[in-house]
Amino acid sequence: MSTAQKIAEIEAEMARTQKNKSTMGHLCLLKAKLAKYKKEVLDAATKASGGGGGEGFDVGKTGDARVGLIGFPSVGKSTLMSILTGTYSEVSEHEFTTLTCIPGVYKYKGTKVQLLDLPGIIEGAKDGKGRGKQVIGVARTCSLIMIVLDASKPLTHKFKIEYELEGFGIRLNKKAPDIKVHKKDKGGVIITKMVPLTKLDDDTIKSVLKEYRIMSCDIVLRCDPSVDELIDVIQGNRIYMPCIYILNKIDKLYIEELNILEKVPHYVCVNAKSKWNLDELVERIWRKLDVIRVYTKPRKQLPDFTAPVILKRTHCSVEDFCRNIHKSMVEQFKSAYVWGKSVKHNPQRVGKDHLLMDEDVIQVNKK
Numbered sequence: 001m002s003t004a005q006k007i008a009e010i011e012a013e014m015a016r017t018q019k020n021k022s023t024m025g026h027l028c029l030l031k032a033k034l035a036k037y038k039k040e041v042l043d044a045a046t047k048a049s050g051g052g053g054g055e056g057f058d059v060g061k062t063g064d065a066r067v068g069l070i071g072f073p074s075v076g077k078s079t080l081m082s083i084l085t086g087t088y089s090e091v092s093e094h095e096f097t098t099l100t101c102i103p104g105v106y107k108y109k110g111t112k113v114q115l116l117d118l119p120g121i122i123e124g125a126k127d128g129k130g131r132g133k134q135v136i137g138v139a140r141t142c143s144l145i146m147i148v149l150d151a152s153k154p155l156t157h158k159f160k161i162e163y164e165l166e167g168f169g170i171r172l173n174k175k176a177p178d179i180k181v182h183k184k185d186k187g188g189v190i191i192t193k194m195v196p197l198t199k200l201d202d203d204t205i206k207s208v209l210k211e212y213r214i215m216s217c218d219i220v221l222r223c224d225p226s227v228d229e230l231i232d233v234i235q236g237n238r239i240y241m242p243c244i245y246i247l248n249k250i251d252k253l254y255i256e257e258l259n260i261l262e263k264v265p266h267y268v269c270v271n272a273k274s275k276w277n278l279d280e281l282v283e284r285i286w287r288k289l290d291v292i293r294v295y296t297k298p299r300k301q302l303p304d305f306t307a308p309v310i311l312k313r314t315h316c317s318v319e320d321f322c323r324n325i326h327k328s329m330v331e332q333f334k335s336a337y338v339w340g341k342s343v344k345h346n347p348q349r350v351g352k353d354h355l356l357m358d359e360d361v362i363q364v365n366k367k
C-alpha cells in the first residue's frame with residue numbers, strides 16, 4: 001500500500017469513528033499515525049525538489065525583519081509590495097503574474113522591513129502543485145507572514161491557505177506548546193504534569209510516543225495540550241509564526257460588511273490600488289513584529305535618534321543589544337547607563353542582564 005493510500009485509509013477511519021470518551025485514545029493514535037505518514041510524504045516531496053529552494057527563491061535576508069506575502073493568485077500581493085517598498089514587481093489582472101520571489105525594503109519607526117512578493121499559491125501547494133512548495137519554503141524563513149485575501153472572494157480561501165501552510169509545519173499565531181521530551185535508553189515513560197490535563201490521559205500520551213518508537217523518556221508538560229500539539233512537539237520541525245490577514249480590494253465590499261471585518265482579530269482591511277489604510281497596515285506589521293527600538297548614546301554626545309538598534313522583545317537584554325552591534329562588544333562590556341521606560345532613575349547604571357524597553361537610550365562603558 002502506498003503512503004497516500006494509508007493516509008486515505010486513516011482519514012476514512014477517523015471520519016467514521018464516533019467522537020466520545022471511549023474512542024478518544026484510538027482517535028489520538030490515528031492522528032499520530034496520520035501525522036507520521038504526512039511527514040513521510042512531505043520529506044519525500046522536499047527531497048525531490050532539492051530542498052524546496054529553486055531558482056529565484058533563495059533571496060538573501062536583509063534588514064531587521066522579513067515579511068512574506070502569501071495568497072491565491074491575483075489577490076494584490078504585487079500591488080501591495082510595489083506601493084509599500086517602491087520596488088517594481090509586475091501587476092496585472094492575469095493570474096500567476098509573479099513567478100519568483102521579489103524582495104523590497106521599507107523603513108518604519110527605524111525598522112528596516114524586507115517585504116517579499118511571492119507567486120500565488122493554489123490548493124495542493126504543499127504536495128507540490130505550482131510553485132507552492134518553494135513559496136511555502138520561503139514562508140518558513142520569514143519573521144511574519146501576511147496572508148492576502150481578496151475581499152470579493154469566498155472566505156474559504158483563508159482556510160485553504162492556512163491548510164497548505166499547516167501541512168508544511170507552519171503554525172500561525174500560536175505559541176509553541178510548553179512540553180519537553182527527554183529520550184532515554186530504558187525506564188519507560190515518566191510523565192510529569194505541571195498543570196491538569198483536560199484533553200489527554202496518560203495512556204494516550206504513551207501510545208502516541210510509542211507510535212514514534214519512543215518507549216522510554218521523561219516528558220514534562222507545562223501546558224494543557226491537544227493531541228495535535230503533542231504530536232507537533234514529538235515530530236519537531238514546526239515553526240510558530242505570527243500572521244496578519246490582509247483583506248484587500250475592500251472597494252468591492254459594502255460598508256456594513258467592512259464594519260464587521262474590521263473587528264476580527266489579526267485582520268487588516270485595505271484597498272491597495274487606492275492606497276487606502278496602508279498606514280494602518282504598516283503600523284500593525286510593526287506591532288506584530290514585536291520589536292523594540294534602542295538608541296545609542298556615545299559618551300558626551302547626544303543619542304542618535306535616526307538609527308535605532310532593533311531588538312526582538314523576546315531578546316532585549318543589554319547583552320542582546322551589545323551582540324547586535326558586535327560580538328567584541330559583549331567581551332569588552334563593563335556597565336551601561338540607560339535612560340527610558342525600563343529604568344527607575346534617569347540614567348541608571350545597569351548590567352548585562354538588564355531588559356531594555358522600546359525607545360530606551362543606552363550608553364555602554366567598556367572595560
Ligand SMILES: Nc1nc2c(ncn2[C@@H]2O[C@H](COP(=O)(O)OP(=O)(O)OP(=O)(O)O)[C@@H](O)[C@H]2O)c(=O)[nH]1
Pocket residue numbers: 071072073074075076077078079080090091092093094095096097098099118119120121248249250251252270271272273274
Ligand atoms: N479593485 C481592486 N483591485 C485591486 C486592488 N489591489 C490590486 N488590484 C488589482 O488586482 C489585480 C491583481 O493584482 P496583482 O498585484 O498582480 O496580484 P498578485 O496577487 O500579485 O497576483 P499574482 O502575482 O498573479 O499571484 C490587478 O489588476 C490589480 O490592479 C484593490 O484594492 N482593489
Ligand SMILES: [K+]
Pocket residue numbers: 073074075091092093094095096097098
Ligand atoms: K496578477
Ligand SMILES: [Mg+2]
Pocket residue numbers: 077078079090091097098117118119120
Ligand atoms: Mg504578483
